[in-house]
Amino acid sequence: MNAKQKNKSGKMDFALAKTEIVGVAHNSGALVSGVAAAEAFEVAPAGRRPADLLPNASSVLVIGGAQPRAGDWQSPNYQHMEVTTTSDRIQGLALKLARIVEDHYGYYAVCVPPGVDQGQQAFMSISMAADLAGCGSTSLAGPVLHSEYGFMYYGAVITTMPLPADGPLETPACPAPECVEMYAAEGTTPCTNVCPIGSGGCLGGRVEAGRIVERQYDRARCTTRVQNYWVPGFQKVLGETLREKDAEKQKMKLYSSMFSRTLWSMTYSNVSQGQCAECMRVCPVGLAHRTKR
Numbered sequence: 001m002n003a004k005q006k007n008k009s010g011k012m013d014f015a016l017a018k019t020e021i022v023g024v025a026h027n028s029g030a031l032v033s034g035v036a037a038a039e040a041f042e043v044a045p046a047g048r049r050p051a052d053l054l055p056n057a058s059s060v061l062v063i064g065g066a067q068p069r070a071g072d073w074q075s076p077n078y079q080h081m082e083v084t085t086t087s088d089r090i091q092g093l094a095l096k097l098a099r100i101v102e103d104h105y106g107y108y109a110v111c112v113p114p115g116v117d118q119g120q121q122a123f124m125s126i127s128m129a130a131d132l133a134g135c136g137s138t139s140l141a142g143p144v145l146h147s148e149y150g151f152m153y154y155g156a157v158i159t160t161m162p163l164p165a166d167g168p169l170e171t172p173a174c175p176a177p178e179c180v181e182m183y184a185a186e187g188t189t190p191c192t193n194v195c196p197i198g199s200g201g202c203l204g205g206r207v208e209a210g211r212i213v214e215r216q217y218d219r220a221r222c223t224t225r226v227q228n229y230w231v232p233g234f235q236k237v238l239g240e241t242l243r244e245k246d247a248e249k250q251k252m253k254l255y256s257s258m259f260s261r262t263l264w265s266m267t268y269s270n271v272s273q274g275q276c277a278e279c280m281r282v283c284p285v286g287l288a289h290r291t292k293r
């Protein structure tokens with residue numbers, strides 16, 4: 001890494017430093033990377049902005065990757081995804097980059113935690129960071145999508161280092177051309193069709209002139225389908241088990257498939273894994289990338 005040495009005026013070459021850091025990220029498995037200016041997060045709620053986690057924050061470095069394998073989308077036993085993990089790899093890589101920023105370049109760096117703060121709120125929206133850094137764009141279904149790779153996991157590092165910022169994508173990945181056509185013909189898209197908010201599902205919205213102009217999302221209903229196991233599942237079973245007066249029934253609940261899978265999910269899938277994702281399964285964005293023989 002030469003950013004400090006190459007600077008003739010005695011100042012750090014931040015563009016070169018950025019190239020070096022994202023080079024490490026891509027060599028370590030990141031599919032995409034980008035930088036958002038900390039000031040771009042003024043659209044985030046107060047208390048959920050970069051400087052709320054790191055005083056004098058200047059930049060947010062975002063990396064994406066650690067996708068489920070293409071084969072995972074083909075498996076008829078979707079439960080296998082509930083007791084494994086891929087998303088922690090991107091968090092591990094974010095930690096590595098934070099350490100490089102601090103140890104090599106001498107600036108503060110904080111990884112945005114993937115867990116939640118008070119009120120079940122994210123410490124800072126990693127999805128917003130990915131969108132602002134141009135690593136993808138938010139979709140009608142919810143996740144940030146990359147036009148070539150589709151769905152992936154993201155990690156974000158807040159730093160006081162003034163890295164040159166990238167902007168949001170000019171052309172969003174969602175809606176895909178196929179979805180625009182489908183909406184014109186049927187008034188729905190693959191994701192809103194598979195999980196329609198008006199018929200017991202979670203998603204709705206409107207497409208106009210090839211852009212999403214309105215989005216409806218039933219978060220509470222989706223959560224019950226996405227986090228059956230993992231932390232919410234653990235809390236639910238634990239409460240039921242503590243209330244159970246019958247010792248035999250209590251034992252059955254503790255050793256049930258539900259509770260066992262919940263514990264596997266929490267210990268081996270240490271960041272929440274989607275346990276539904278039917279909206280992503282039908283999404284055409286990234287389909288070519290996840291189509292194999």
Ligand code: SF4
Nearest residue numbers: 195222276277278279
């Ligand atoms: S994850 Fe499942 S429940 Fe949630 S919006 Fe997608 S299809 Fe609907």
Ligand code: SF4
Nearest residue numbers: 141174176179191283
């Ligand atoms: S299926 Fe995918 S690309 Fe199409 S509208 Fe839904 S999220 Fe967007």
